[in-house]
Amino acid sequence: MANILILVAENSRAKLLEADFPRSELREVKDFTHGKSRLSNRQLTSDSRPGRCYDSNGKGRHAMAPDTEPKEIEAQVFARELVQYLDHERNNGHTFNKLVVMAPPKFLGLLRSSMPETLRKLVAAEVNKSMVRKSNKQIQEELPYSF
Numbered sequence: 001m002a003n004i005l006i007l008v009a010e011n012s013r014a015k016l017l018e019a020d021f022p023r024s025e026l027r028e029v030k031d032f033t034h035g036k037s038r039l040s041n042r043q044l045t046s047d048s049r050p051g052r053c054y055d056s057n058g059k060g061r062h063a064m065a066p067d068t069e070p071k072e073i074e075a076q077v078f079a080r081e082l083v084q085y086l087d088h089e090r091n092n093g094h095t096f097n098k099l100v101v102m103a104p105p106k107f108l109g110l111l112r113s114s115m116p117e118t119l120r121k122l123v124a125a126e127v128n129k130s131m132v133r134k135s136n137k138q139i140q141e142e143l144p145y146s147f
Helices: 070-091 105-114 136-142
Strands: 004-009 013-019 027-033 052-054 061-063 098-103 123-128
Touching: 004 070, 004 105, 013 070, 027 070, 070 105, 098 105, 105 123
Parallel strands: 004 098, 098 123
Antiparallel strands: 004 013, 013 027, 052 061
C-alpha cells in the first residue's frame, strides 16, 4: 500500500490518488461522483414554492427563505461521504501516513469540518484549488514540494 493519499475533490466529483513518496507517480485509486450536487436548487426541492408564514405584527403573509440552500446541503453530504470513506479505509487496513487534500476553499472547509481528529492528524497539506478535472501530471505539479 502507498504511504500518501491525495483527495482531489469539489462539490460533485472527487478522485482519490495514491503515491509512495511525495514526488513519485500518482495512481488513481477511486473515482467518486455525487449526482445530486449537479442538480439546481429548484430540482432538489419537492415544491417549487417557498413556505409561507404570517407577519409578527398584522395579518400579512410572506415567503420564507431556507436557511441553507439545497445545493449546499448536498455538498455537505458529499463531503461527509468522502471523509467516511477515507476513515473507513484507514480503519480497515489501508495504511497511509499522509493525506493531501485538494479542493476549492469552500469545499475544503466542508471536508475539514467533517473530519474526525484521527484523520485530521494525517493531513500533511491542503491545496485551495479545483483540480478534479485535471490530469494526474497537472495535479502533481500543484502539490507542495515538501509535505
